[in-house]
């Protein structure tokens with residue numbers, strides 16, 4: 001969804017750019033404190049192939065690192081890289097003391113076993129929180145404070161809801177999309193932070209998506225299908241967070257542009273809206289940095 005609406009919007013905007021700026025300001029101070037103790041957090045990224053979207057996300061991650069004082073390590077491999085070559089780079093980053101956390105940018109080229117790649121990352125350096133050990137800890141350590149990295153986009157969604165006091169106690173939450181970075185982990189994190197929320201995961205096999213959406217107090221749209229969440233299917237006052245990303249051709253300019261999953265006029269019905277761009281995306285980036293800083297703090301016994 002773009003920030004523009006049909007003009008009657010009364011939804012409170014869940015402003016991810018402002019929230020991310022606040023998160024980064026806090027991280028900058030924490031990174032300075034770590035540096036004073038001789039600890040320099042370093043984020044590594046592994047980018048395979050030449051997808052312009054992925055390259056742009058990785059570039060943004062390194063700009064964020066520079067902003068808060070985190071060191072950057074960039075690994076780039078051609079789209080033809082073999083599974084063994086990718087795993088070798090992961091082993092190198094696992095062993096590199098300058099790299100305190102790293103990610104492998106997704107999606108990987110067709111033919112690469114993404115699960116095997118994610119499982120090869122040292123769980124202590126897993127800045128995305130997508131290693132099975134960390135996903136398992138997320139399920140098991142429900143009552144503990146955060147002791148392991150958490151998936152960034154789901155964490156961003158929850159942070160935005162908390163910052164704006166969106167009511168979650170007893171809420172019906174509907175997540176659309178079952179991808180590995182958002183749809184699958186978000187229910188785990190949501191019911192850890194809001195144990196009385198009821199989370200339903202909808203996907204391409206869901207028989208009646210509209211029926212699920214209509215009773216939802218909170219909708220997290222992460223399907224990558226433009227306009228899949230329509231105003232007529234949103235309960236007045238609901239919180240709607242648009243996390244979908246699709247590349248479409250702009251009919252006016254003929255140029256490719258990014259669009260979300262939520263129709264523009266949903267903002268006229270919703271009580272809270274996380275737009276796309278400007279909602280959850282900037283928080284995904286800020287919480288990646290948070291995972292890196294928290295890991296570095298844990299390593300020296302802070303937090």
Ligand SMILES: Nc1nc2c(c(=O)[nH]1)N[C@@H](CN(C=O)c1ccc(C(=O)N[C@@H](CCC(=O)O)C(=O)O)cc1)CN2
Pocket residue numbers: 056057103104105106107128152153181258276277278279280281282283284285
């Ligand atoms: N290893 C990972 N791969 C991917 C992840 C992830 O969390 N880990 N998520 C997405 C891509 N992504 C980060 O990698 C990401 C997507 C979008 C944004 C963002 O800030 N979007 C902006 C709009 C950007 C634009 O206009 O170009 C916004 O929403 O305002 C940040 C990060 C898939 N891969």
